[in-house]
Amino acid sequence: MSEFKDSLLKFRLKRSLEILASKKGQHTELVTLYVPHDRQISDVTNNLRQELGTASNIKSKTTRKNVQDAIESTLQRIKLFKKPPQTGLAIFSGAIPQNGPGSERMEVYVVVPPEPINLYYYRCDNRFHIEPLREMLKEKDTYGILVLDSSGAAFATLKGITLDIVRKITSGIPGKHRAGGQSARRFERFREAEVNEYFKRIGKYANKIFLKIPDLKGIIIGGPGPTKYDFEKENLLHYTLKDKILTTIDTAYVGEQGVEELVEKSTDVLKEVRYFEEKKLVQKFLYEIGHDTGLAIYGENEVRKSLEKGTVSLLLLSEDLVKKRVTIKCKNCDHQAQKTMTQQDIKNMQKWLDSKSCPKCSVPNLVIDKTEDLIDELAKLADQSRAKIEIISPKTEEGVALKKSFGGVAAILRYKQ
Ligand SMILES: [Zn+2]
Structure with missing residues (x-):
């Protein structure tokens, strides 16, 4: 794992864990599964089939069905892997109430951890067990x-x-005192x-x-x-x-x-290391801006253009960047468009699309094709041109400035454009 991706991997894991932690089951019916990299997939599926058998003894009909569905979904996901990834695998699945009892919907999450999972672990509970992943967020430097x-x-x-x-x-x-008889010099x-x-x-x-x-x-x-x-x-x-x-x-x-x-x-000093690192990273960007060197750019569009050209050396993204990148496509022709929007905007998007026709073929058949975190989308672009990525928290004055004054997206270029 390249070291410069640390802040991105940590950030992704942090976001996944926030989502997982917010999920609660009605009963003991949420499945957590951790698989280390050296475990055979066939072992795992055998084990899950056994759990499926055990679950048939659950008395409550709804709980039984929910547990069995959760195990089935886990089985389906694990079968997509020929073998576990290098760092292992975690799968979380279960019926999650969307809007009070009776509104449960099956949700499945697959997490490939940034650090190796060393244990095989299966649990059925009213929550997802995320502690082993949470451990990975702790200071390990x-x-x-x-x-x-x-x-x-x-x-x-x-x-x-x-x-x-x-x-x-x-x-x-x-010692400092000489023995008798020795000359002082x-x-x-x-x-x-x-x-x-x-x-x-x-x-x-x-x-x-x-x-x-x-x-x-x-x-x-x-x-x-x-x-x-x-x-x-x-x-x-x-x-x-x-x-x-x-x-x-x-x-x-x-x-x-x-x-x-x-x-x-030195506890305080150690805690502050990342703090000062983040300060320095943003200060570097501010220096280039302040001295008008032409090496610093900011704003989503400008940075995206440079990322596509492969001229970015360092990409700075604010942790508070919660926007989504949405791909819209026409189901009638090959027209595609991308837009950055908030989660709230997405909710109204389909309605809006229904009232529009395709700019290319004029048929009203536009749909949302794909939605992803803006941070992930920009990180992918950075990856393609081997730009360094740093996710900057709002803990420092500089981090706040990055978000407030520069829209949370900034970059330092390899050379003047
Ligand atoms: Zn079209």
Whole structure:
């Protein structure tokens, strides 16, 4: 999975989960099914047929029918796959009341998760079980942790809530007080050389440990006293790692305890990483606009044109963009048209179409052919020309500006048009 699609995948999952969470069954009749990638489809269909048999014992006639229908629908969907996708599969199906009891309609949702599903899971309940997918929305980025003082250093990684101490080293530096008989200058020089040696070792380990992590999001350095600053000044970290230093924090301890202390103290910093990332992304766009470089464009139509030409390098979409892209077609000829509209507009659209005739063949036979999220439609266009996509939340001032002043759709171009 390419890393730059992270914000889009997360956004899509978030939207699906909002829909799924809002669905409630009348009784225990909504089916949730999780299938890991290595499970044979035939195993799954056998299992579902067994569940179908078990369901025939349900006493209430309506519940029995609803459960059986839900399992049948799940079976039909799973059969469309020769094998589960790389990350597995989740299917949600059931009779959902549309407008109070008696108005149930069968709804089926298929979710291909952005991260691997590792369990096989079947449940029938009055709600859909979305917890395993919700887990995927949590912070999973990896951070490098370095805690040091003049006595020793510890290297750790933090992924989600998993803290892993990778290595601990001692400095071997003698204390500040020389033994009797040593000349003060000679001792000082000796100590300095030892410190240099120690810093070089820290640099070597840090580079070795942190450069290996492909998606390292940032590094946090900590420790008691000034040694950590002295180390930073020495410039011993690989330049790509140096760029990733998020902050330096004072701790009371070194070693494992120091690492834990540092993680505790940096919770706020870690929470803010995406926040600052989003700020920077929009600021980049605002810079191009402000300096009139010709590299920034905004507004749905203009951006769509550039996406189609393949000249977009970075596409910024506001998370609050709730519009739909609708394809209208003529059932009499090959006429097709696309329009962006709100969900509300779509409701009145068919009525409006019924009163119109086709601009090409003049026969009044226009229908809505396809409806999709505007974000998904633009993301597809971006994908075709390998443009980066970032979904920007309204959490930052810049994110709000993107929505309010630029219509929620903006782009930075590869070159001036
Ligand atoms: Zn026509």
